[in-house]
Amino acid sequence: MASQQRDDDDLDRHAWAQAHDQFQRLQTHLPEAAVGNVAREVVRRLAFRMPRFGAGTEAPEQTDIARFCATLTATHEEEAERFVRKLRRSGNSVQTIYLSYIAAAARELGRQWDEDELSFADVTMASGRLYRIIRGLRHVLDRDGPQTAEQDRVLLTLIPGDNHTLASEMAADLFRREGWDIDLSVGEDHDAVVTRADVTRFAAIVLVANGVHALPQLTRLVIGLRIVAPMTPLTLAGKILDTPGVAELCGVDAVITTLESAPQRLREIARQPAGPGSQPPVPQRDTVPRRS
Structure with missing residues (x-):
């Protein structure tokens, strides 16, 4: 069972696909304001993880965060997944990806949204992709909790x-x-x-x-x-x-x-x-x- 759901990058394919499908349905069935609240929930929750769990974690360069944010709003949704896979294959732990990249990207996306540098559609797309990534990594990220x-x-x-x-x-x-x-x-x-x-x-x-x-x-x-x-x-x-x-x-x-x-x-x-x-x-x- 585990080999069918998780690949060598620790991604839970079932949870990844479930999160993708959920965000697609939400954008179809909920009012725009409600979709915006969901997007803000993702950005806010992930951004706040950094000061709580990030002590001692080496932060990536700002250029790396900018590249990651660009993949989250790219036309081809596979680019964000490819970016995370490359980080894993370069030796980065899942915790480093979560604390240093995902949390920092959420903070940057939130800043750009507040300053109207990103459109509603872009932030919704990016938050959906971030949510999908952390759902795919749920088994590993769960180790941070009780x-x-x-x-x-x-x-x-x-x-x-x-x-x-x-x-x-x-x-x-x-x-x-x-x-x-x-x-x-x-x-x-x-x-x-x-x-x-x-x-x-x-x-x-x-x-x-x-x-x-x-x-x-x-x-x-x-x-x-x-x-x-x-x-x-x-x-x-x-x-x-x-x-x-x-x-x-x-x-x-x-x-x-x-x-x-x-x-x-x-x-x-x-x-x-x-x-x-x-x-x-x-x-x-x-x-x-x-x-x-």
Whole structure:
């Protein structure tokens, strides 16, 4: 399995392709403002990794960063992948690529965006390519986070801005009675939820959303969580699943469609192997309610 998904450059081909497809769908289905928020989430999260993890890491020359940024906005999307592969084959570690190149490129792209040196389309393209790269390197980058997952600890979060708390509180109570250690996030903002996942390695994260109006916030949250917790399975629950194709659009790994099935589904999702070569659980498309 591992040899089929990962090549000699440590790239997880499944996650790479999944991230590419997700960004393509987002640009087709979300309003421009929501797409811009997702792009900013990628740039901001990656740029902020540098001061946190970059101590002692030798920074590349500014000309190297400029070349990398150019590949991220190039006509041919293969140029960014080729640039990263060349770095690997020149002896650079994945950590050096992440800390010195990707983080620095995110900072530079953010600066150019703020100063109107890059168009919205260019930044969206570049952020999508950066996101795809880090998803492809997820097994290696995961080593920066908390090293041991707490097997029965799960983050259950209501999408920021949603005040329909009852279903989330009922689900948390149900999971606890089944033996799960539930961290319930209700009423917290986006950054607070992402920070929870950044400092604690959860066995799974369950996102509850109660309508399609929450899709922009949900998608941005999924992107942020993927960056800080690259191997944690993300699961979607709530009335938003009444919208066809929403799980694939926002990029989660699995869905929980009913409260009655929730304990069994969580066991299936949270206890999947998460090591190199493993694939995340696949959303159960046939159980997602479809509108006639």
